[in-house]
Amino acid sequence: MTTTAATELARAARGTEASGRTPEELRELVSIWAAELEAAPASAIIEWAAGTFGDRFAVASSMGDAVVADLASKAVPGIDLLFLDTGYHFIETIGTRDAVAATMPVTLINITPRQTVAEQDAEYGKDLFNRDTDLCCKLRKVDPLNAALGNYDAWATGLRRAETRNRVIAPVLDWDAKRQKVKVSPIARWSDDDIERYIAENGILVNPLAYDGYPSIGCEPCTRRVAPGEDPRSGRWAGSNKTECGIHT
Numbered sequence: 001m002t003t004t005a006a007t008e009l010a011r012a013a014r015g016t017e018a019s020g021r022t023p024e025e026l027r028e029l030v031s032i033w034a035a036e037l038e039a040a041p042a043s044a045i046i047e048w049a050a051g052t053f054g055d056r057f058a059v060a061s062s063m064g065d066a067v068v069a070d071l072a073s074k075a076v077p078g079i080d081l082l083f084l085d086t087g088y089h090f091i092e093t094i095g096t097r098d099a100v101a102a103t104m105p106v107t108l109i110n111i112t113p114r115q116t117v118a119e120q121d122a123e124y125g126k127d128l129f130n131r132d133t134d135l136c137c138k139l140r141k142v143d144p145l146n147a148a149l150g151n152y153d154a155w156a157t158g159l160r161r162a163e164t165r166n167r168v169i170a171p172v173l174d175w176d177a178k179r180q181k182v183k184v185s186p187i188a189r190w191s192d193d194d195i196e197r198y199i200a201e202n203g204i205l206v207n208p209l210a211y212d213g214y215p216s217i218g219c220e221p222c223t224r225r226v227a228p229g230e231d232p233r234s235g236r237w238a239g240s241n242k243t244e245c246g247i248h249t
């Protein structure tokens with residue numbers, strides 16, 4: 001599908017309302033468009049979402065790189081870019097976020113948890129991540145994202161099937177039943193080579209940790225370097241059975 005074709009399809013899908021759709025209407029859009037968008041180029045997928053949902057479409061980034069932010073901001077200059085500021089990020093990740101906000105046509109939405117780290121320590125004890133990662137992720141990632149997505153009908157992520165076995169079936173267009181939103185993964189089909197090529201050809205900002213043994217970057221206390229050839233996500237919550245923070249499950 002060409003970008004122009006996707007835009008025309010989006011106009012047809014949009015009808016007269018670009019916002020305020022009911023969950024049933026949103027789910028119906030997924031059932032209508034999922035198969036067609038599955039084979040579309042990433043830029044066309046983003047254009048479809050932007051044309052269909054208007055300003056009720058946002059893109060989320062963990063600031064490992066700015067690939068999806070670049071795709072989205074080219075389609076929609078000024079698009080809302082969601083970043084979950086857990087209070088536990090590497091300084092390099094915060095620097096990447098700030099560089100993206102300063103140099104790209106995006107509106108950074110810095111999402112913070114209900115409590116600061118100090119307030120969480122006071123209520124739950126110091127370093128909750130050492131005792132209950134699921135609760136810590138819920139308080140600092142999942143709950144804040146769920147609250148922020150109340151302002152949108154659809155959100156885009158940088159999920160890729162090549163990242164880990166758990167993500168093999170990540171569809172390009174999905175019904176996010178937990179949040180009652182449309183979930184768009186425009187680069188779901190991209191390989192590692194596709195990512196590297198896009199970064200090189202478009203001069204994309206990359207978190208410096210990605211070149212320092214961190215192919216998957218989360219919060220500092222829960223992320224370690226991985227050796228060449230290891231599963232790229234094996235450095236996340238290493239030594240435990242946890243593989244996802246709860247945002248994509």
Ligand code: SF4
Pocket residue numbers: 086088129132133134136137138140141218219220221222245
């Ligand atoms: S990744 Fe670790 S520090 Fe970050 S929210 Fe989850 S448990 Fe807490």
